Amino acid sequence: MTTVDDALAAALYTDGDASLDAGASLLAAAPGADAELTRRGHDLVRRAWERGWHPADLARLVRRDLAPHHGQLLADLIRAECGRYGVLPPRWATQLDALDPGHWSADRFSYATAVLELYRLLVRLPSIEPVGPVPGTAFVPATGYEPRMLARIRALLAKAEATTFPEEAEALTAKAQELMARHALDEASLPEHRADTPSAARIGVDAPYEEAKAILLDAIADANRCRAVWNGDLGFTTVVGFESDLEAVELLYTSLLVQGTTAMTRAEAAQRAGGRRRTKTFRQSFLLAYAVRLGERLARATESVHAPADLLPVLATREIAVSSRADELFPHTTSTRIRGATDESGWHEGREAADAASVSGERREVHGRR
Incomplete structure (x- = not known):
């Protein structure tokens, strides 16, 4: 040796x-x-x-x-x-x-x-679900946003993250989601994309407050016609969907997490100015309420998104393809019990922050953890 x-x-x-x-x-x-x-x-x-x-x-x-x-x-x-x-x-x-x-x-x-x-x-790394080809092997390049559209969406979200005015953040984020939804419908209508197959991406869900972050990511994935499965042990969520929808999920999750964290910091500062010391329970309750509230708003937004009648069969086929791919990757998923919110002030502040960061999109129920 x-x-x-x-x-x-x-x-x-x-x-x-x-x-x-x-x-x-x-x-x-x-x-x-x-x-x-x-x-x-x-x-x-x-x-x-x-x-x-x-x-x-x-x-x-x-x-x-x-x-x-x-x-x-x-x-x-x-x-x-x-x-x-x-x-x-x-x-x-x-x-x-x-x-x-x-x-x-x-x-x-x-x-x-x-x-x-x-x-x-x-x-000692375990094997995990493959979400793409191994380097050096053949692959089909994925189709996503064209560069100009992607740059426009990123610019809108960057402005939403930077502004100190909730109404402006809401308008900018909603506009970004509108562009994403429009692009998804346009892509689904193109004949060259009818043969596309779903892919998958892993998105980090880091501590602290990873449960609330996983719920937020799940809601965003549902809104963009994807399915999400959280692996709490390894600190990531796998999102299954078509490529442009996966890009939308990644962009929105990053932006809404930044907006939520910024809003939480401001809320804590206001609480301290009022003589109340905030704790970990405030932050946990805030982010959990923020995630749940966004999920509620995304669910209601489903009713306001209408595709042309001739596109409905295509969208249904794509939904079945996403579900089939997710079931193939994750044949065994389990539900997990989430720690409840125990700080009333944090819960209300979080819901208000979610209202300020409202977005439109589609939502379907999928929750899971490996």
Whole structure:
């Protein structure tokens, strides 16, 4: 066995600091093993792709379970591994751009320890549902928003996030949703898109208050003709739908989460100015009410969205296709009990914030957790 084999055998499959120290000591004393150690990291990253993981998924997990410098080590591995492929699958370029740009260095023992900690996490990754092709394999490019439309929608949502006037945020967000809904109907009406099939995307649902965030994402997914399944253990929701609808969900979730967090911060400041100290229960209640209220408004908005009569069979077919794909990916889902809101002020403030961030769209009932 090589030095790298000995170090990995000592550190990766046994818990505890002693095994890490043993492996790191072997590597620190063998500078000539560095290239092979890096190659093993590329192999682990490649195995992660084959198990269904994407760059953003790995980065999210490492950020949650390890330290910032592990994220820098991971980013270096991912970029080097992805550089070996030709054209990357859809969404991967954006995920690579979002990786930590830094490069971490330290003394040999500390560096070896960090690498082994990262490899220990990577070697134990479970397989998850595939939501796209593995790099290096053939794929059909997805069709989504054309760049000018996407830029316009992003600009509207950015303004909604930046304004301090609730009425303006409501108008801007509603206009963005209107453009999304119109684009979805236009795309469904085009003959070249009749043969399209649903795809899927994973969206991070980070702590704290992840239950409320998952409910918000579920409501937005329903409004845009998608289905959402939350994996609380791994910190993400998988959204199944047609590509342009998935883009709409990602854009709206990001924007409405920013708007909700901003509104919560303002509400807390007002409460403190009034002499009341806010707690975690206020924030939990606020975001839960915000998510539930948005869901109610999205459900009512369904009645106001009308497609041409000749397009209804196409939309029905697409809905069946999304449901079938979701059932294929997640044949076994379970419901989860959500912690209730216990702060009355937080609940009312959250509902008011949701009213200010109202959007229009379509909604269908789907709730689940892996």
